[in-house]
């Protein structure tokens with residue numbers, strides 16, 4: 001039995017099989033145990049002798065098992081160490097870490113400022129119907145103001161939106177006459193402009209819309225000035241110039257003073273035209289509102305001293321890398 005166990009143990013190459021052998025030879029139902037049990041049937045004088053032998057065999061098998069177990073564990077460890085060997089002197093694979101695009105971080109900055117003033121963030125489609133982009137905003141077909149926003153038409157009824165003001169209509173329709181309405185909507189807009197240092201056929205606007213009872217022009221002024229101060233610092237100078245948009249009355253354009261560039265227009269705004277309100281179910285005798293459309297690139301150009309709007313679109317890493325900490 002001892003010889004048999006010895007061969008079996010030395011031939012085993014894995015720990016689980018070795019545990020099975022331990023049970024087979026030494027376990028409660030093991031072979032050695034049954035021999036010891038059978039000793040009761042032996043003549044009294046043979047028992048001590050037999051017991052001695054059996055115990056010796058047991059001891060030998062036990063130590064064989066322990067030695068083999070240790071050997072197998074060491075081999076396993078050695079194999080693992082080989083497999084997981086790591087050469088720390090090899091040069092690493094460097095990973096370039098990207099960052100938010102300056103335009104996106106600017107959108108987030110602007111959103112944060114208006115969210116801080118109680119605005120929610122709305123969304124609208126970039127492919128828009130003529131109805132939402134123009135008609136509902138007092139720009140009927142043949143209206144000369146449509147020329148201000150020379151458009152990319154997809155078919156006679158659909159175009160790439162020329163401004164985010166279409167979202168004013170979508171938002172008011174969805175609100176079904178309820179007040180207050182206080183949203184901003186960031187998004188891409190498209191116009192048929194020739195690209196140069198200050199123009200791009202696609203740019204970004206953030207629309208703002210407030211509708212409630214007793215909303216006034218001075219509140220518009222206050223909200224926009226608070227925005228300008230948070231963006232450019234408390235000392236910033238801002239001015240309102242009278243302007244014209246078919247969907248606001250009165251209308252203004254808002255400029256910021258830049259020490260080198262002078263007065264720079266950053267947004268258009270005004271009091272929502274009563275006809276616009278009435279068409280989407282807000283009684284203009286009860287409700288008033290204001291709206292504004294911020295040019296995000298304009299703000300970024302001023303804030304980061306960018307000299308060419310095209311740098312925001314051409315994805316030159318030498319330009320983008322400068323905004324890693326912004």
Ligand code: PHE
Pocket residue numbers: 162163164165245248251267268269270291292293
């Ligand atoms: N939609 C106008 C533009 O694109 C800006 C604007 C928005 C004006 C809201 C007034 C009110 O030029």
